[in-house]
Amino acid sequence: MESLSVALGSRSYPIHIGAGIIERAELYGPHVRGALAVVTNEVVAPLYLERVCRALQSAGGRVTPIVVEDGERAKSWQTLDRIFDQLLAARLGRDASIVALGGGVVGDLAGFAAAVYQRGVVLIQVPTTLLAQVDSSVGGKTAINHARGKNMIGAFHQPLAVISDVATLETLSDRELRAGLAEAIKHGVALDERFVGWLEQNIERILARDRAALIYTVRRCCELKAGVVADDEREAGVRALLNLGHTFGHAIEAGTGFGPWLHGEAVAAGMVMAAQLSARLGLLAAPDAHRIAALVARAGLPTQAPRLPRERWHELMAIDKKAAGGRVRFVLLEAIGRAKLQAGVDQRFVDEVIAAAAA
């Protein structure tokens, strides 16, 4: 098992990465103070819920399991309210802890529940998808969706620990694995050219679920993300670079009604579009844009966006939460591994990229 730390002063927390660690009571022990709820979904529950509950009980916790529906639709107020109802029925107080067992949706939803239940209780992230292990379980972003936009309602609420067991990735579908890989590629493309090189050499091992390759991928992504989060917890600056591909990506997800495209798939296509936009603006060398598209394609991820009317693109990107003062700020690339934030991008270039990407 490997461990690293997210350095946030008195709120620093460990990330444990290994194979088969999900049932190790001693990892939960330091964070169990009394009653706990494990929030998971109907797909993950039959696979891992019992093992995690047993570990928490061994660590001395009274455990209430809460199972929600699968999929992005669970990131709704309705589902959240059912979680609150079960927490209150089980009389969990302010000293309770919530364990988020599952992928990005469960982490966002259970994380937001922990952020606002009785004005905030302890959160432990136990991510079981590659996307959640390389990205969403680290850094404290939690949210639910609103009819008018994704992740519009949420909070920054850091976990007390992240326990990433790559053995759980064995039950993941190929499609989900690839969607997670999209965020790993994104970390490299935004921040670390060497990691992109490593991914290019090891992508087949990752897709074959080689444990050592998965552990290295999760660790390197967590290192990169932990560094960014320590510098800019609330995304006032550098952290926004990790939104590479997300302005286009969120528009793809929203424009297709949240469902047909997985988040990682939308980010993959969005990242290719952001690279193309960077190239059209003369920021990024054209071969680098091609190199990114090639890696995305080798990961089995989409490099093209769906067809949507141009006005719909504009509308969806304008409401994106990164819109500051009415202007869309893009994360662009100066090189592979060197992302930058830019406002005031000429709409003409954006339109060209949209037209080309959906061709």
Place this chain on the structure above:
Amino acid sequence: MESLSVALGSRSYPIHIGAGIIERAELYGPHVRGALAVVTNEVVAPLYLERVCRALQSAGGRVTPIVVEDGERAKSWQTLDRIFDQLLAARLGRDASIVALGGGVVGDLAGFAAAVYQRGVVLIQVPTTLLAQVDSSVGGKTAINHARGKNMIGAFHQPLAVISDVATLETLSDRELRAGLAEAIKHGVALDERFVGWLEQNIERILARDRAALIYTVRRCCELKAGVVADDEREAGVRALLNLGHTFGHAIEAGTGFGPWLHGEAVAAGMVMAAQLSARLGLLAAPDAHRIAALVARAGLPTQAPRLPRERWHELMAIDKKAAGGRVRFVLLEAIGRAKLQAGVDQRFVDEVIAAAAA
């Protein structure tokens, strides 16, 4: 105008107290960064909304007014969701500010909206009731209610400024004024015997809405509360003392279905019950318990609780959010001005107080 500060390091903020200051653009100016929403209710809107909007516009803000229903019922997810809908429709981004213009309900609701809209935006509190000016607008507690309990869903989200205009108290009903006075009395009874003495001498001036008396009351309460919040922002210890009267009080509100009793009225009766419990436990001298009840009565506030079955009391107090690990912790009194937190109070004494208070 008088100003004091809530000392929270880089998140410190000013409280401005005066008469007629609600329309002073220069008080809002330092906190206006771009678009703003003013959240208020249908009772306050005709009285003060236009004046506040004008001041914010003079300070350079683009203002979206949002008017919600009056009363505790507004602290619901449904109302919150309508606020989010209007914020999103007006394309307010992460750099927006929310101004809470109204009493405790509006402050809690708009404050929680600010805490979670796009993971948190700036909040400015403009309290227009005595309760909000002496208590709820200061300290960052925000919340909505859940069917199973009051204030169960919320966040700590400090404002960037509090602007308390005692001239707005002139439009308050006598009943609302008294309900606010209950929280002022509570601050004194919990923390400051001298302030209780001052209230005993000046209660008629307050009830007659003498501006100097109101300004002193608001200032002294804010000083007391600011000190407590600076020491214990998240209510891990000393801040819980300000919940004096709230364990019984919340049970009264919930047991009567949130409506017939104003929050301040329930706190008044709850504070008298807490004093009686302290006396029965031999902590507080009996004459001091009588002195508290006498002041509450002179303020025109209830000293008796409504009749509820004993089991209902137990149920309502057990789910109260101060319940930690399944045990109810009471705020008790060792003397007037000296509150203490105590767990493991013998249920027999609690039952005696309930029986006596509803007699």
